[in-house]
Amino acid sequence: MGTLELDITVPLRSFRLELAVAVGRETLALVGPSGAGKTTVLRAVAGLVTPECGRVEVTGRALFDSARGVDLPPEERRVGFVFQEYALFPHMTVEQNVAFGGRTRVAELLRRFRIAHLAQARPGQLSGGERQRVGLARALAREPDVLLLDEPLSALDTHTRAGVRAELQGLLRELDLPTVLVTHDFTDAAALADRVGVLVEGRLLQLGTPEELIAAPVTPFVASFTGANVLAGFAKPGANGLTEVGLESGHVVLSSDTAHGPVGVVVYPWDVSISRTVVADSALNHVAGPIRSLVPIGNRVRVQVGPLVAEITSASARRLDLTLGDDAIASFKASGTRLLSRDT
Amino acid sequence: MPAIRAGRTRSRARGRLFEAALFLAAALALAFLVLPVAAIFLRIPPGDLVSQLGNQAAREALVVSLKTNLLAEAIILLVGTPAAYLIATKRFPLRSLAITLVELPLVLPPAVAGIGLLAAFGRFGLLGGELEAIGLSIGFTQAAVVLAVLLVASPFYLRQAIATFEALDESLLDAARTLGASPARTFFRVALPLAAGGLGAGAALAFARGIGEFGATIMFAGSLQGVTQTLPLAIYEQFDVSFDVSLALGALLVVLSAAVLLAFKLVPGWARSSSTSPFLSARSVSS
Numbered sequence: 001m002g003t004l005e006l007d008i009t010v011p012l013r014s015f016r017l018e019l020a021v022a023v024g025r026e027t028l029a030l031v032g033p034s035g036a037g038k039t040t041v042l043r044a045v046a047g048l049v050t051p052e053c054g055r056v057e058v059t060g061r062a063l064f065d066s067a068r069g070v071d072l073p074p075e076e077r078r079v080g081f082v083f084q085e086y087a088l089f090p091h092m093t094v095e096q097n098v099a100f101g102g103r104t105r106v107a108e109l110l111r112r113f114r115i116a117h118l119a120q121a122r123p124g125q126l127s128g129g130e131r132q133r134v135g136l137a138r139a140l141a142r143e144p145d146v147l148l149l150d151e152p153l154s155a156l157d158t159h160t161r162a163g164v165r166a167e168l169q170g171l172l173r174e175l176d177l178p179t180v181l182v183t184h185d186f187t188d189a190a191a192l193a194d195r196v197g198v199l200v201e202g203r204l205l206q207l208g209t210p211e212e213l214i215a216a217p218v219t220p221f222v223a224s225f226t227g228a229n230v231l232a233g234f235a236k237p238g239a240n241g242l243t244e245v246g247l248e249s250g251h252v253v254l255s256s257d258t259a260h261g262p263v264g265v266v267v268y269p270w271d272v273s274i275s276r277t278v279v280a281d282s283a284l285n286h287v288a289g290p291i292r293s294l295v296p297i298g299n300r301v302r303v304q305v306g307p308l309v310a311e312i313t314s315a316s317a318r319r320l321d322l323t324l325g326d327d328a329i330a331s332f333k334a335s336g337t338r339l340l341s342r343d344t
Numbered sequence: 345m346p347a348i349r350a351g352r353t354r355s356r357a358r359g360r361l362f363e364a365a366l367f368l369a370a371a372l373a374l375a376f377l378v379l380p381v382a383a384i385f386l387r388i389p390p391g392d393l394v395s396q397l398g399n400q401a402a403r404e405a406l407v408v409s410l411k412t413n414l415l416a417e418a419i420i421l422l423v424g425t426p427a428a429y430l431i432a433t434k435r436f437p438l439r440s441l442a443i444t445l446v447e448l449p450l451v452l453p454p455a456v457a458g459i460g461l462l463a464a465f466g467r468f469g470l471l472g473g474e475l476e477a478i479g480l481s482i483g484f485t486q487a488a489v490v491l492a493v494l495l496v497a498s499p500f501y502l503r504q505a506i507a508t509f510e511a512l513d514e515s516l517l518d519a520a521r522t523l524g525a526s527p528a529r530t531f532f533r534v535a536l537p538l539a540a541g542g543l544g545a546g547a548a549l550a551f552a553r554g555i556g557e558f559g560a561t562i563m564f565a566g567s568l569q570g571v572t573q574t575l576p577l578a579i580y581e582q583f584d585v586s587f588d589v590s591l592a593l594g595a596l597l598v599v600l601s602a603a604v605l606l607a608f609k610l611v612p613g614w615a616r617s618s619s620t621s622p623f624l625s626a627r628s629v630s631s
Binding site: 043046047048073074075077079080081083084085087089090091100101102138139141142 | 513515516518519520521522523524525526533534537538
């Protein structure tokens with residue numbers, strides 16, 4: 001019960017989108033660069049775009065099946081679609097918007113999304129967060145079998161985003177519907193989704209939980225997308241069974257992974273520590289360089305030393321008295337250094 | 345010092361001279377444009393104007409104009425609106441050709457439009473034989489007036505309607521479909537209400553054009569008093585008979601056209617969507 005199965009091919013401007021995936025009662029986030037075809041996937045499920053071939057089935061009911069000539073129009077598909085800018089009808093009140101799909105659950109939805117007090121307001125008078133809630137309520141009024149969210153947080157300012165993200169997280173868990181959400185932000189994906197699919201140029205590069213993508217990215221693109229440092233270098237066997245990689249920046253680092261030839265060295269910012277002098281601990285990799293940037297984020301600071309970005313607590317940054325231009329040392333362990341072949 | 349001051353005074357005087365020349369040009373242009381219209385109302389006393397409208401020819405012309413134009417306007421709206429919606433929202437082969445054909449009558453000289461109508465629907469025209477077979481002879485009847493008005497006025501509505509529907513946010517129409525609305529319900533509940541402003545503007549333009557139509561009407565429908573003689577045709581005929589009646593009819597048409605233009609400017613939805621005067625609309629664009 002409650003599964004979305006899709007296996008579609010859609011020719012796009014410069015490549016073909018080919019995606020086959022099954023989504024149970026979970027949330028799948030499709031992430032990737034703009035133009036990768038993510039929104040096209042949503043539109044194909046909704047029936048706004050007709051794939052060249054393939055199928056789209058929800059719990060055994062075929063919405064689209066090119067082999068059997070099935071192509072249901074959007075109004076018969078029972079999908080809830082929340083558009084990127086919410087697409088609220090400007091000439092209707094909030095209540096009329098929510099009721100557009102069906103009258104029976106309107107009062108309950110208005111209460112549930114805390115917009116009952118806005119029932120007679122027009123979309124133009126609402127804040128971004130309020131508009132998002134109306135968009136969600138409206139999409140759910142028809143009791144859809146599948147929920148589709150196109151960049152649900154990108155129309156919000158950073159201030160509102162974190163709060164809305166947390167609310168959306170709770171809502172998706174409660175709804176227990178197959179949900180596909182599209183985003184270009186990995187943090188949003190990691191917070192909202194059970195599984196993340198990385199779509200680049202119409203192809204799924206990797207599909208897994210957010211943790212799997214961070215721990216074992218299959219390509220340098222996936223790694224950098226999840227927020228890792230990816231440094232270009234050339235790998236050859238080194239001493240003690242480790243691999244030695246000469247970086248383009250001139251530094252040499254060691255990794256416990258095995259690889260040869262051109263590689264991307266993957267190190268996560270939170271695995272990198274900063275010091276003023278070389279500390280004699282178990283970390284084998286030390287990259288010395290000038291501090292190129294210091295960016296505070298909440299109670300942490302992103303520090304760029306030479307080619308590497310490290311994330312440390314603000315307290316530590318203050319204790320070390322880090323200043324732009326000073327020389328510092330970024331240290332990280334060989335066992336925490338991933339190597340990815342660079343011709344993918 | 346005095347030399348510099350004198351120089352400054354001289355260049356300031358040259359600047360003022362240029363401005364004066366601009367003002368003169370503007371005043372001349374305005375005067376020329378306003379004079380003929382003003383003259384209609386000033387040539388004879390207003391009381392006389394109104395009494396001349398009591399003339400039978402005048403009254404019949406008014407009735408013919410109103411009947412034919414209101415009917416034509418209704419057809420334009422009923423047929424033109426769905427047509428414009430299709431052209432605006434569906435990508436089909438030869439779409440640009442269709443749009444150009446719709447705009448063609450705009451640049452057609454009215455007399456040519458008249459000849460064209462005769463060639464198509466007249467007794468000896470393309471469809472003339474077929475029409476006579478079912479007992480319809482269109483030339484020189486009131487139906488002919490309606491056809492003439494349709495031909496010259498509908499492009500004004502269609503062009504505006506197509507532009508208005510094209511400007512609609514597609515995601516709103518998509519959203520309606522995903523919410524269970526059929527294409528028809530989407531049109532009536534979402535597209536039409538949102539397009540109403542622009543469509544109103546187009547309808548006003550079409551009506552103004554239609555009510556003033558002369559060339560195509562006189563060629564295809566003739567100028568039969570009480571049947572096909574519209575206000576503009578009546579002005580032309582009365583011109584030899586009674587100049588005063590001509591003036592009265594002219595004043596009536598000016599009032600009608602001015603009323604349309606005023607409505608155009610005052611209804612916010614209409615003024616915002618387009619304007620006969622692009623520079624005046626700069627004020628509403630910023631709102």
